[in-house]
Amino acid sequence: xxxxxxxxxxxxxxxxxxxxxxxxxxxxxxxxxxxxxxxxxxxxxxxxxxxxxxxxxxxxxxxxxxxxxxxxxxxxxxxxxxxxxxxxxxxxxxxxxxxxxxxxxxxxxxxxxxxxxxxxxxxxxxxxxxxxxxxxxxxxxxxxxxxxxxxxxxxxxxxxxxxxxxxxxxxxxxxxxxxxxxxxxxxxxxxxxxxxxxxxxxxxxxxxxxxxxxxxxxxxxxxxxxxxxxxxxxxxxxxxxxxxxxxxxxxxxxxxxxxxxxxxxxxxxxxxxxxxxxxxxxxxxxxxxxxxxxxxxxxxxxxxxxxxxxxxxxxxxxxxxxxxxxxxxxxxxxxxxxxxxxxxxxxxxxxxxxxxxxxxxxxxxxxxxxxxxxxxxxxxxxxxxxxxxxxxxxxxxxxxxxxxxxxxxxxxxxxxxxxxxxxxxxxxxxxxxxxxxxxxxxxxxxxxxxxxxxxxxxxxxxxxxxxxxxxxxxxxxxxxxxxxxxxxxxxxxxxxxxxxxxxxxxxxxxxxxxxxxxxxxxxxxxxxxxxxxxxxxxxxxxxxxxxxxxxxxxxxxxxxxxxxxxxxxxxxxxxxxxxxxxxxxxxxx
DNA sequence: TATGGCTGCCC
DNA sequence: ATTCTGC
DNA sequence: GCAGAATGGGCAGCCATA
Numbered sequence: 326x327x328x329x330x331x332x333x334x335x336x337x338x339x340x341x342x343x344x345x346x347x348x349x350x351x352x353x354x355x356x357x358x359x360x361x362x363x364x365x366x367x368x369x370x371x372x373x374x375x376x377x378x379x380x381x382x383x384x385x386x387x388x389x390x391x392x393x394x395x396x397x398x399x400x401x402x403x404x405x406x407x408x409x410x411x412x413x414x415x416x417x418x419x420x421x422x423x424x425x426x427x428x429x430x431x432x433x434x435x436x437x438x439x440x441x442x443x444x445x446x447x448x449x450x451x452x453x454x455x456x457x458x459x460x461x462x463x464x465x466x467x468x469x470x471x472x473x474x475x476x477x478x479x480x481x482x483x484x485x486x487x488x489x490x491x492x493x494x495x496x497x498x499x500x501x502x503x504x505x506x507x508x509x510x511x512x513x514x515x516x517x518x519x520x521x522x523x524x525x526x527x528x529x530x531x532x533x534x535x536x537x538x539x540x541x542x543x544x545x546x547x548x549x550x551x552x553x554x555x556x557x558x559x560x561x562x563x564x565x566x567x568x569x570x571x572x573x574x575x576x577x578x579x580x581x582x583x584x585x586x587x588x589x590x591x592x593x594x595x596x597x598x599x600x601x602x603x604x605x606x607x608x609x610x611x612x613x614x615x616x617x618x619x620x621x622x623x624x625x626x627x628x629x630x631x632x633x634x635x636x637x638x639x640x641x642x643x644x645x646x647x648x649x650x651x652x653x654x655x656x657x658x659x660x661x662x663x664x665x666x667x668x669x670x671x672x673x674x675x676x677x678x679x680x681x682x683x684x685x686x687x688x689x690x691x692x693x694x695x696x697x698x699x700x701x702x703x704x705x706x707x708x709x710x711x712x713x714x715x716x717x718x719x720x721x722x723x724x725x726x727x728x729x730x731x732x733x734x735x736x737x738x739x740x741x742x743x744x745x746x747x748x749x750x751x752x753x754x755x756x757x758x759x760x761x762x763x764x765x766x767x768x769x770x771x772x773x774x775x776x777x778x779x780x781x782x783x784x785x786x787x788x789x790x791x792x793x794x795x796x797x798x799x800x801x802x803x804x805x806x807x808x809x810x811x812x813x814x815x816x817x818x819x820x821x822x823x824x825x826x827x828x829x830x831x832x833x834x835x836x837x838x839x840x841x842x843x844x845x846x847x848x849x850x851x852x853x854x855x856x857x858x859x860x861x862x863x864x865x866x867x868x869x870x871x872x873x874x875x876x877x878x879x880x881x882x883x884x885x886x887x888x889x890x891x892x893x894x895x896x897x898x899x900x901x902x903x904x905x906x907x908x909x910x911x912x913x914x
Numbered sequence: 915t916a917t918g919g920c921t922g923c924c925c
Numbered sequence: 926a927t928t929c930t931g932c
Numbered sequence: 933g934c935a936g937a938a939t940g941g942g943c944a945g946c947c948a949t950a
Contacts, residue, residue: 748933808939876941
């Protein structure tokens, strides 16, 4: 099958926006795909070359791809990068370069085969060791040299993991159902199949070879990760309870790494992250905890791995558990950063799929399946029916060092919805509630060119706090979330008078924005918390010698502080105080 | 051998 | 992770 | 309300290069 067929389908998809039309066009592509290539084309439509949990990393992304484009088109990497900045899309930039008369010796571009595209990308993924970057570059450049401009465009978007077609896995499932399962009716079955095996190619192959019945026959199986259930967000206790039918189980939301632990029939224990990465090697202590404390001979359970001082009963911040995400020096790291596993779900036990059971029964089964120990624990949970009690529970959770609560439905609808972000689980976090959150009024000192749908406007801004002692503005975060299209459209005009050809004298930042601005425009920024930062210079040295402050999950609140001048902005001293107060009293007032 | 850029993956 | 937008 | 696509900080690993 020619890759051009796929690329042209992509081109059509990109121009559509109605979901029905997208599904229709995708179905047409799948319908003309030979059965043996169907799994591959499904992966390609997901922006993958293998199932997520296969662990295939290209080790190549935009920067290397830019060099490959430069090499193929006989331009410089700087020129390609400039075009990327202008168009907001490497695929488009390459397509333009390949189409220009200077580089196109007409007719020489025979085009690619789907098979060779995938084979070559796998070869790129496999390349490692000295000289591997050059090899990856060569391989991609080789493909590009024979690709038509449209093929090059989507090949590059595939490599940069940014297909931008307006379709995701749910739409591919829709299309698959339409083509091979006799219409929309099959969608639910396919969805379920995908959610429990996490392999769209396998679902497609199963469907084609054995029909819908075969897909229905796919089973949850220890050793094969299940797509995790996700939570909605809400800021108000009353609303949450209303959504959950007046009653919920409020569980502490720990700030760590979510893991899905599998014990297979042979007794091995494997840990997967929420994005299906295998991380058993990084947490041998967690594997041991489960080996000792997990009853069922086969099981799938979920919990949060949290840096945890068991002796003090103290939950440690997120950053500490991240130090455990390493490949080398694990033994030392295990000693340096002790962790606990706080369990909250049991999906499978002793041959039985529990995902259809309502939450209370799963929780009971979880409790029965575990022999708890100081580091192997259950999440703190409470049945709640009163908004005031929910608020109090929330406050306690934050005081105890948690992010907040996950409020879970206890009703008949409370099965484990693999892969779904439904309303059976609702998150309540401190920063969702403006009155409890720390906002800062920060000064825009720079901006970055937008990508994709933000091409042509700024995609993010560089923000600084005011160091009143030095009369300098020190960078504290970038921010691109929270801006509406209208906000973004308005930004260039607001900032134009402040634009500077170089970093302004009163700005202290290590980042290199595409455009600098004299401090003048102030915006309100909300964040989950302040963190120590090796990259941002706000309050540098005030808390720790070699660190400044940055923001976790920054977003624009929508409030332009036109009433404030730059030196009325939040000061670095105030940020330092906020940081220190947050550490002493997690409840924050 | 040390450093820095890039990548991938946690949140 | 959070947030916005088109359907 | 779903699905998709914008965007954040920061760490470790790997490779290229000074």
